[in-house]
Amino acid sequence: MSTMNPAMTREGEMADENRAQEQVEAPAETIIEEGTTVGRPFSDDPKFKLRNVEVFYGQDRAIKNISLDIGRNEVIAFIGPSGCGKSTFLRCLNRMNDSIDICKVKGSLALDDQNIYDSKRDVVELRARVGMVFQKPNPFPKSIYDNVAYGPRIHGLANRKSELDDIVENSLRKAGLWNEVKDRLDATATGMSGGQQQRLCIARAIAVSPEVILMDEPCSALDPIATARVEELISEMSESYTIVIVTHSMQQAARVSNRTAYFHLGHLVEVNETNKVFTSPEHDLTESYITGRFG
């Protein structure tokens, strides 16, 4: 089963999601009781407070009554078989699902106690606070400089050219890319290697100084060396940002995250400290998944 990112196609998404659900051959579904999550889904100092979240694609219920807290400055990893709703759930956090006509989100989703899906909510401001890095590196076909400066320009973060230069340099430094590209900021971003492109996308996301960074399988298109660089970067960034990462690599989840959430067929089955999930999972399904019995 390919790990199709829902963001890749506009119209093929639903079909993909359905196909994926059919293919997951899991132990009987009756094991999961809807709306119950074992482990520690809630946090004392939540950045995101998500309660009874349900997502529909037309008639299909892709996310089934999920409640979860995402703590301030924590790195939380979403794992689970393809089509289990991790990406869909992630994309609710900055309302990227808005562009899909048939997608409806229900439940209460709050960022710093403000409702994300309030009809009066300014999506632009939300997305400035909640940045996102995608599965496939997607630099704009512009220069490296313009890629990083894109966000700051849109949000008017710099009054002078020199301020913008500083923002670009800082973002590239944080993304560990400055030394590689400082002499060719005017070169086209699409000419860089895949790993560099992905780090550029991270720099681009950092440049608008978000509070949260959502990462949707950020390393799935990268080689092991580039993956290591990005993981290193995630660890460094965890000091100043809240990071939510969707991944198919359990090693990656184990390396970078504080907590791990296991999704299954639209249910949130278990959330626990990463160590605990990988060493002594509480739920049978989690255990089957991490030991490779299905998925």
Add this chain to the structure above:
Amino acid sequence: MQPANLLLLTIVCVLVAYGVGYARSRSLAMPLGGIRHLKSLPFYYGARAALWCGLPALFVLGLWVAFQGKVIQTLVIGSLPQEMIPGNEGEASLLLSKISNVASGALPPSFVEAPIVDASERLQALREQSRFYMSALVVSVAVLAGFLGWVRIRPKVNARVQVESILKWVFFACAALAILTTLGIIFSVAFETVRFFDKIPITEFIFGSQWSPQTAMRADQVASQGAFGMIPLFTGTLLISAIAMFVAVPVGLLSAIYLSEYANKKVRGVVKPLLEMLAGIPTVVYGFFAALTVAPFISDLAASIGIEASSQSALAAGGVMGIMIIPFVSSLSDDVINAVPQTLRDGSLALGATQSETMKKVIFPAALPGIMGGILLAVSRAIGETMIVVMAAGLAANLTANPLETVTTVTVQIVTLLTGDQEFDSAKTLAAFALGAMLFLSTLLLNVVALKIVRKYREQYD
């Protein structure tokens, strides 16, 4: 037999060859234990026999038809008495048409000299002989080659490979035909253009600012000298095309943006076909819409605010032409905008850009080369458009940039030069070819540029 009947007969032979080839391969397969023991499917054996039968026969038929007329003519003229053999080509064709008229009965034999009557009888006889030999040859070639093809069906022969390679050449021939036709058009236009420049100096044509092609038909006729300066025509063309693009580009582009970025599926499903319907309206309908509705409206409107406007104006023609071209621009741009990867949209939206910012700063620049290609194709269309301009913009070759005046275009002048009774080697008629050549060159240039841009666009992302 007439060539057309012969063609039918050949086709029948081909079908028969296919049938027997198919049957033979099947019957050969039987003792081996089924068609899977053949190298190819029976269809391919049949097709191979059919091709063997048809291709040489058709080739012979084509050659015969192409050359028989010339050969018969030469024989007939050669048999005339010494004193009647024509001196030049013009006389020869006159004489030949006389002979064939007698032969076909259009001209009674009593009206012409005896040698011509003889010649016409000889022509008749030769034609009949030719037809007979042609039929015999073609049929025997078809039967012989078909038989050979049929005999050579063996289970070991890989007919599939042979059929495929023959088909490849058939397809190549079709492609070559299109190219040869284009070349033929270019050469005929170029040839007449050179003849035109023998009569009128090329500098006068290119730099002249007067266009009035009315010349004397006879030597003793009192008429103007005629002026062949193409500048007023090309400015007229440019003016009308510019007005058309001024209408078509913004409307087409913005509607493409709406359709691809903002409209939901339902709206798109209704609006897009409707918009493309504009391209299906015949240009002559646009023409009378422009001439009867838009042009009077514009001149009334101009009159009401105190500006003088001609009842046939460049603005009316250009505006209506612009509406006609909208679907070109919108449909091509829509395709290009849709081809921009969704990941770029997501990237921009996730950074907090609005939909219009995303459009303006990411999608439009990424799609720009493709959009430019589309616009240039639309420009070539505008330059080549005739009917609307004939009906709505008039015929007067004014050198003006005022869109409310009457202007004319290159294509319209070509039409007026070539309609009606004309002497075919007068400067007036030949001027049409020169204009056509210039028009061809300019649209060719535009198309080359458009293709270049489109090609460059392909290398943009990924």
